[in-house]
Amino acid sequence: MNSVTLRSPLDMHVHLRQDAMLDLVAPLTAASFAGAVIMPNLLPPVNSVERLQWYTQEVRRATAAFSFAPYMTLFFRDYSEQELMAAREHMIGIKLYPAGATTNSEHGVQQIDAMGHVFAMMEEMDIPLLVHGETHGFVMDREAEFTRVYRHLATAYPRLRIVMEHITTADAVALLDQYENLFATVTVHHLYITLDDVVGGLMRPHLFCKPIAKRPEDKEALLRVCLDAHPKVMFGSDSAPHPVSMKESPGCAAGVFTAPIALPLLAQLFSTHSSLDKLQAFVSDNAQRIYRITPPSTEVVVEKVPMTIPDAYDEVIPMWAGSKLEWSITKPAHQ
Ligand code: DOR
């Protein structure tokens, strides 16, 4: 197969930012995806119903030319029942960041154990919990250490749908089949790279992200569940744009920008592993079932037609800028 037609592809984890950056990157996401789960880590965070409504309007404005459903998220904090009731219809879930774990997470949760009443309300209201699952331990061990928290949450709130965001380890993969209410997103970069690609040779700032890419055996474990389209695994790019000045800097910001090349990268990978027939489930069907959503009906054709990854999208450098891809989008979503 040298071509695949994807129906309503979805990106279940993306950073669209605000202002000029939003105007730059949101159309690039909407040209590929029929919908996306939009992260709330703005400064200040999207942590009130007012902010949520404002941000929804902003994303809608920036994607007005496309058939695109923004699935908004709220930034986790100690919400009251009234606040959750008011916010519920405007969002798909609540994103929990441990304080200080990554970009703009300073306002995240200090003590997850102290938030039981919020998890209980979310469980009661059937609001999914999306989690950046890293401790503050040694960088390579953070996700594995966090599995303790996932186990606790999954057991204590058995009807709460918990999405382990951007998993990078075999440890996290192993949880999927142990707890009915645990799900996961996987990025495309973590299916291609390990820590060696980031710092094993020359240091590659545009491959630096949180969670950091891990070991070859972790990548293999991720590949196995994605290429099989494990029913609890969804595509979430974690495409996270930063201006080049923030990436090529003594303090490099975490984030890999993949939005415009995610589908070609995935098609190339699934094709190489003779699994193209599984791509539809991984990039859309699983997410529709898990989140109970019906996105706009779109079609995107990805074909084995080579492309060169642009050097930059304005001030944002994509993953593998300037290099060749074997696959490309020959019919984007809005045509
Ligand atoms: O690499 C990352 N970048 N990981 C995250 O969790 C946040 C993201 C961002 O917002 O830049």
Ligand code: ZN
């Ligand atoms: Zn993210």
